[in-house]
Amino acid sequence: MDDGLPLLKGTLDLLILKTLSWGPMHGYAIATWLEDRSNGALGVDDSALYQALQRMEGRGWLSAEWGTTEHNRRARYYKLTASGRRRLRDESAVWTRYTTSVTTILGLASRTA
Amino acid sequence: MRDTPRYRRLLDLRLGGGRRSAAEMDLEIETHLAMRVADLVRQGMTPDEARAAALARFGDFDAARTRLHAAARQRDKALRHRDRLGALAADLRYTARQARRTPGFVAAVVITLALGIGANTAIFSVTSALLLHQLPYTDADRLVLLWNRSPLRAGAVFPARSSP
Numbered sequence: 001m002d003d004g005l006p007l008l009k010g011t012l013d014l015l016i017l018k019t020l021s022w023g024p025m026h027g028y029a030i031a032t033w034l035e036d037r038s039n040g041a042l043g044v045d046d047s048a049l050y051q052a053l054q055r056m057e058g059r060g061w062l063s064a065e066w067g068t069t070e071h072n073r074r075a076r077y078y079k080l081t082a083s084g085r086r087r088l089r090d091e092s093a094v095w096t097r098y099t100t101s102v103t104t105i106l107g108l109a110s111r112t113a
Numbered sequence: 114m115r116d117t118p119r120y121r122r123l124l125d126l127r128l129g130g131g132r133r134s135a136a137e138m139d140l141e142i143e144t145h146l147a148m149r150v151a152d153l154v155r156q157g158m159t160p161d162e163a164r165a166a167a168l169a170r171f172g173d174f175d176a177a178r179t180r181l182h183a184a185a186r187q188r189d190k191a192l193r194h195r196d197r198l199g200a201l202a203a204d205l206r207y208t209a210r211q212a213r214r215t216p217g218f219v220a221a222v223v224i225t226l227a228l229g230i231g232a233n234t235a236i237f238s239v240t241s242a243l244l245l246h247q248l249p250y251t252d253a254d255r256l257v258l259l260w261n262r263s264p265l266r267a268g269a270v271f272p273a274r275s276s277p
Contacts, residue, residue, distance in 0.1 A: 027141065028148040046145065046170045047177035050138075054184035058191030071151075075144045076137075 007042065012052050014095060015042070017080065017088035020062065026075035027053060053078055061087050131186045138185040142171075142178065 007015075019030050027050055034044050056062045061084035067077045080088070146167045153163035171177040212219045247253045 026144070028145045031145075032152075045172060046149075047172055047181065050141070050145075050181050051184050054138075054181070054188040058188040060195060069144075069148075071148075073144050073147060074140065075148075076141045 007044065007048075012044065012048060013056060014088070014091050015044075016049070016052055016056065017061065017084055017091065020078055020080045021085070021088060024067075024077040024079035026067075026069065026077050028075070030078070056084070060084075131189075134185040134189045135182040138181050139178075142181065 015034055016030060019025065019033050022033075025033065030053075031044055031046060031049055034042055053062065053064075057064055057078070060081060062078045063081050064076050064078045066074055069075050146164070149167035149170070150160065150163040153166055154160055158166065168174045248256065250256060
């Protein structure tokens with residue numbers, strides 16, 4: 001993961017929200033889900049992931065409960081709250097507008113001297 | 114819904130909830146490491162290598178653990194705050210619902226309060242002006258009011274201004 005792209009500020013929250021829109025998951029499942037979907041391109045630091053999960057739960061975007069994994073391990077399962085779902089919708093729209101604008105500008109043909 | 118029932122979180126305020134938040138975080142980290150190690154071993158690492166690799170993904174593990182403890186405490190504080198606000202909102206909603214169900218009682222209470230406060234205010238205004246506040250003159254207790262009796266019109270009385 002050392003060679004993964006560094007995450008832009010605020011991106012991790014959005015990625016976590018999106019991941020959890022697929023259903024409740026524990027922290028490790030979120031990490032592997034993101035690694036798999038991005039083919040290992042996104043560098044998610046495990047410590048930063050849990051940091052973000054605690055912060056987002058504190059803000060009421062996620063709720064968590066202890067459950068048991070298929071291998072009989074106790075794990076803390078996170079899931080989206082209604083406010084988290086709203087947050088995902090709003091932040092996705094902002095992200096799309098932002099990246100579209102930047103991509104448009106980067107795609108402009110350079111003025112040749 | 115959440116891992117900790119609400120009454121437990123309210124009690125935690127008194128029972129060293131910070132330590133509980135940290136212990137819970139440790140359990141969560143341990144689960145994460147165990148799952149990572151299991152995956153890495155399946156991919157061919159020895160258990161020791163896998164453990165080291167799993168720890169390395171937290172960066173400086175001890176520093177990360179301390180930061181995560183703080184984050185968990187912060188989270189539980191925020192959740193307790195949220196619970197209290199939620200409880201207050203629920204109480205207010207319950208009160209409003211009860212009030213709607215017994216409009217006669219509410220009217221009686223409101224009228225009683227209105228009359229009580231109104232009467233008190235009226236009486237106090239008069240009392241305050243008459244008994245508590247002096248007139249805005251020096252030696253207010255020595256002010257007099259003089260009356261003239263008219264010799265032309267029997268019975269007519271005119272107040273006369275007293276000049277100091």
